[in-house]
Amino acid sequence: MNELSYNSDLLKRYLLGRLPPDQQDSVEEKFFTENDLFIELLDAEDQLICDYLSDRLSAVDRERFERRFLTLPDRRNEVELARLFRAGNIEQPSIEPATMRASAPDRPRQLFAALRANLALTGASAAALILIAVAGLWLVSRQSTELGDYGVTAPERSAVITLELAPVLDRSEGATPRVVKTARARAIGLKLAAGPTAFLNYRGSLQRLEVEAVEVMTSDALKWEQSNSGDRIVTWEISTDKLLSGNYQVKLEGVNADYSIEGIGAYHFKVVEE
Amino acid sequence: MSTPPPTQEVFDKLLLYLAPDRERAGEEYELLRLRLLTYFRSRACLCAEELADEALNRLAQKIADGEPIREITRYCYGLAHWVWMEYLRDPKTKHTSFDELPLMTVIMPDPLLLQERMDCFKRCLKRLTAEERLMIVSYWDHDQQSDSTARREIAERMGISPTALRIRISRGKNKLKECYSNCMEKGQKR
Numbered sequence: 049m050n051e052l053s054y055n056s057d058l059l060k061r062y063l064l065g066r067l068p069p070d071q072q073d074s075v076e077e078k079f080f081t082e083n084d085l086f087i088e089l090l091d092a093e094d095q096l097i098c099d100y101l102s103d104r105l106s107a108v109d110r111e112r113f114e115r116r117f118l119t120l121p122d123r124r125n126e127v128e129l130a131r132l133f134r135a136g137n138i139e140q141p142s143i144e145p146a147t148m149r150a151s152a153p154d155r156p157r158q159l160f161a162a163l164r165a166n167l168a169l170t171g172a173s174a175a176a177l178i179l180i181a182v183a184g185l186w187l188v189s190r191q192s193t194e195l196g197d198y199g200v201t202a203p204e205r206s207a208v209i210t211l212e213l214a215p216v217l218d219r220s221e222g223a224t225p226r227v228v229k230t231a232r233a234r235a236i237g238l239k240l241a242a243g244p245t246a247f248l249n250y251r252g253s254l255q256r257l258e259v260e261a262v263e264v265m266t267s268d269a270l271k272w273e274q275s276n277s278g279d280r281i282v283t284w285e286i287s288t289d290k291l292l293s294g295n296y297q298v299k300l301e302g303v304n305a306d307y308s309i310e311g312i313g314a315y316h317f318k319v320v321e322e
Numbered sequence: 323m324s325t326p327p328p329t330q331e332v333f334d335k336l337l338l339y340l341a342p343d344r345e346r347a348g349e350e351y352e353l354l355r356l357r358l359l360t361y362f363r364s365r366a367c368l369c370a371e372e373l374a375d376e377a378l379n380r381l382a383q384k385i386a387d388g389e390p391i392r393e394i395t396r397y398c399y400g401l402a403h404w405v406w407m408e409y410l411r412d413p414k415t416k417h418t419s420f421d422e423l424p425l426m427t428v429i430m431p432d433p434l435l436l437q438e439r440m441d442c443f444k445r446c447l448k449r450l451t452a453e454e455r456l457m458i459v460s461y462w463d464h465d466q467q468s469d470s471t472a473r474r475e476i477a478e479r480m481g482i483s484p485t486a487l488r489i490r491i492s493r494g495k496n497k498l499k500e501c502y503s504n505c506m507e508k509g510q511k512r
Binding site: 160 | 327328329330333337344345347348349351352353356357360361363364366368370375378379393395396398399402420421439440443444459461462473484485488492495498499502503
């Protein structure tokens with residue numbers, strides 16, 4: 049048995065929980081310290097899922113697989129997706145290598161945002177979201193009054209509803225902040241927690257989330273203010289005329305002094321009509 | 323047991339420790355996180371993500387505090403073990419091993435639900451970038467050959483290393499999983 053197949057068999061037994069404790073510890077220490085072995089482990093996991101779906105596992109292994117892979121939500125989803133792929137007759141897309149991007153744009157920054165967003169261990173819910181919605185109304189002095197064709201004064205809309213948001217990681221967990229659009233509301237004032245990094249400028253893209261994300265509007269020069277802790281809060285006032293009922297997402301980016309752009313985070317909220 | 327998430331400065335120090343090149347450091351970080359997830363999932367841990375992040379937060383803090391660490395991956399393995407032991411000792415923890423969990427049998431959904439799942443899946447597949455779609459579809463479509471052979475061939479075609487390919491496949495799958503969960507959740511609320 050060559051080294052590769054020895055590894056595959058050993059890794060399969062590890063994944064199915066068939067190794068004695070000392071051998072399990074040894075495999076785990078090795079996959080932490082050896083990149084190649086860990087990649088093989090990930091491959092072995094995929095192969096195991098494939099074997100399960102193709103009914104190639106023994107009855108004992110099948111039972112072990114179902115205990116270990118169908119009880120944890122993330123692994124269960126993985127099996128589900130692999131199953132759907134096989135059932136769906138998905139065609140291989142053809143694409144020239146030259147058209148592919150070399151790498152995801154500034155992935156380390158996305159990883160940092162993800163780590164900061166996870167506050168499950170600080171006492172928040174296991175959904176690990178910080179979502180703070182504060183609805184407040186205050187009156188803003190009217191700038192102008194419009195007369196309709198029949199000399200009727202349009203109803204005054206002067207209120208701005210404030211909504212404070214933090215970047216979210218997993219939209220499926222936890223409650224999405226919602227804002228109720230009243231007849232008197234002229235705009236919704238978003239306050240986006242943007243972290244401590246001082247960017248030269250902030251850009252935002254507002255998208256309505258339905259089956260596909262549809263861009264509603266963008267802004268290339270959002271204002272910001274400093275919080276007491278020194279972090280930046282980016283503000284964006286959006287006319288209620290632009291906001292129908294539904295789910296929305298703001299994608300916030302920071303512009304550096306050298307004009308390079310970095311993603312800061314995605315902020316979700318829901319608009320509901322009064 | 324909760325270490326605050328790192329500041330940007332502390333996180334950047336961690337990345338620098340992993341590799342001088344930022345992009346390479348990001349890859350090493352993702353591999354480290356995947357290792358931690360694998361470790362905790364192998365222990366029937368439902369909060370594998372939270373424990374993995376706790377371990378990484380502690381690692382970042384140790385580096386920021388100037389603790390000399392010779393082999394970071396081995397150190398991380400030790401941290402994982404420590405975090406796991408603390409989790410088990412916590413009186414609030416109600417941990418159940420795999421062997422104590424009830425066997426989950428697969429119940430075939432009715433045709434309508436099956437169609438809804440397929441629609442969600444195909445819709446989400448389309449929402450991936452072309453590169454992600456190619457990677458995932460090519461990778462899933464190699465039943466006839468070993469994973470490492472398939473990985474090498476796809477990596478060569480894309481002009482990246484097999485390790486980088488593996489990380490991107492994981493990212494693509496996570497995007498797909500999240501999209502699919504959201505889509506199914508929306509469907510259940512109708």
